[in-house]
Amino acid sequence: MFINTYAPYGADGIIIRVEADIRRGIPGIDITGLAQEAVREARERVRAAFRNSGFVFPQDRVLINLAPAGLRKDGAALDLPIALAVMTAAGIFPQSGDTEGGELLVMGELELSGRIRPVRGVLAATAAALKLGIREFIVPAENAREAAILASTRVGAAATLAEAAHILAIRRETGSLPPAGLSTDPRAPGTAGTGWGDFAEVRGQERYKRALEIAAAGGHNLLVFGPPGAGKTMLARRLPSIMAPLTPEEAVEVTRLHSLAGRTIFESEGRLISHPPFRSPHHSASAEGILGGGKTVRPGEISLAHFGALFLDEAPEFRKNVIQSLREPLEDRMMTISRADGPVRLPADFQLILAANPCPCGRLGMRPGQGAQGCFCSAEEIRRYWRKFGAALLDRVELRLAVSPPELGQMTKPDGENSADIARRVLYAVEIQRERFKKTGIRRNARMSTGMIDRFCPLSANAETAFRTAAEKLGLSGRAYHGALRVARTIADLEGAESIKTVHILEAIQHRRQGDDPYDVFSAGG
Template identity: 40%
Template structure:
């Protein structure tokens, strides 16, 4: 007898509906799965048969054929275990075999219990789009799937089960199982405790202001300074002044973490901006994503948050160059022979580096710590095109001893965050009224929007032209200066870019100037 139900395959961070067709017929006993399954699905035969027997169901020796359609899309992972098992029981008339509008997904253990799966959120979002009536999945994933249903305002029911026997009981009598519901507002009420507050950072007033500007406009930033000057501390304090995630951003970020199996236990939704800090030995694939079993990389895990690259010149040249596309397009395209996958990658790049391979540029006597050739070779590891894509270059000098021992407290992260939120709201209103959909921060402005929202009066235009010629800036650096100027004006409450805003933005191109006066 033939049984049909729905499952799902993950393609990038999205899900594709898969029809699971199970047929049990006479003939030599066998168990065959077709439809481009990977090794994990082929090996599911023993897991499924053992789980069914250990759950108390009898399996007659029959010829079993399972088809996963569409057959031209490769299926990966162990999440098809439960759907194949239920399809098999449906063919044996242990449960109803009319399950076309039910999506069943889950990995089976040998005792019939269910294990956590990846991608429950995108799978539930797909089920809502396909107008299915019911989702059955492991209980540990049920709250995550219910969030997708709440977001789409769908009537689809989400049921979490713990074992294969529970699934069969639910299918036999659905009235005894209440669908999973979730309170999204409660999830957003959890306020994080950031490890570093700006009030605890001694000195570095200029660097703090640059971090505020970067947060207000979503700008990329690089810090140059000797060891111990506070670069890493400043970077770790940055998430504390970023505006909170809205629900749409939270769903986008959660989809990535769900597929990558990075969600914390008990946290079905990412409600705070991610902060990723990969080591400088990270490979190209780990940074950008992809691999044999394509997974999101660090740039995608930092989506709607911060990617912090400490000791930037220590990263391999190839690893740094792969950042150029996501920094420009806010997404990553991973191409393989059989599949091309797009991962979102809209993040703030925050980088830190020493001015010299020896650490500080000069010693206590004012002498260079390395030869000019060594320093130039060290700095040349960061290409000009990559620096062009970083809006703010900021010097972070050694903290003065008077400031280090001072007991005075600076502004807290909460005070700075309020200014950042106000500036972001100003930008959101501007882009909404200016018919710029999908643009939320100044750093995301296109060339057309820069011309529209960043006009300069004649004195400012002349000053910018002089800076372009003196610093030999590229057209991309020109646009970056205008974007940063617009953000500084927003923080200042000004509707127009004025001379002080422009000059301050130009000063944030330190790596375009004579570096030897550092």
């Protein structure tokens, strides 16, 4: 008999077959199948867990094979399947067929005491197993609700090696796992929208609020720049409060990626992540942390922001190679990591939100009376600072605007529109797009291909004239030209308009005019 387990590899991972054979010889354990250090160390963990759980480890030569043999296996999640495979080969369980284990998947890390520790990637493992017809799972108790999201009640939750052995014994005798008493509604909300704040709490910056509304509705990238105190970060961090909830299919994919990365924020409730993720890494993050990778490839921040937003605060402070490496994922919606044994692909369909000061000292663009002493940066320092973005990346950012700190009169105004009202408009526009792009694989207007733009972005005669005039005046590239049309389509969707009108085109162009030059901050509006 063999037992199935799972090894993370890219977005899907692979199903591993664990086989055990006991033969006469010097007592010991051999593990074959390109086992890495953490897997090889399982020999001692399994032996100690056997003894401390009341089982007698075989006093013979034990051979463990991990198939497919040509793929590296790493991580401690193979401890429990190895232990159960040894128990089966040693005759601790009644034999009932060599292929019975093909319908069962086991995951878990063993402590020396026999206690089972939780592992990452359980939801991803469940999804991969279900594709192969595997319907039953034995997992750590802490991961049981995570597995039950997709596997219903056919989950055995084990806190110790003895419990896992008991569950497997019952399965051998009755033909099915004992009921675990788990219940979960995968459609129920998981991570709740708490702690985001409300747009009404930020006074002024109406243009910036409007740009965030358009970005949330159409999935567009956004750059905002201006002196400190303008509210760039404060408003950007309130973006999740107006974003539309994920569909059930999107929620499964997002939660699966977070499971692969070892995130357990949803496990306490046993539900899917139902709201678009909002990731905000520190500017000291490495390229591997942002893009993904490592000895055992794990999703980076761009994959954890899948179907959500990646917010880079103080964006020019990030390493230049990190910022520039975002260009390909923004275009492909996929991160491809090259490895000697083949490329690993991780989904990365995210929208990029950039916030920046216009210069290294941050004072460029400050008005008199705001406590500013003038910019201390030379023209060369400002150019070097701004060059980190590069024209190629900025060309992929459809919404760009400069902001300045609000004046005292704006600070004393009553609260503006709240997030709930804006979120209703965003959801209305998103539903229009879901219907428009049904069965096309496209989620938002920002992902439209050139052919789709010709089909879904009809312009009135006046709008087309205005657009051509503005495009020629601004010298828009081909990408910027189509990007402005996508933004105009989103603005029209927010109003429920079938065709794109002149007012929609003019607003889209207005959001495109700034951002190529840091000195645009002098034309910033409140």
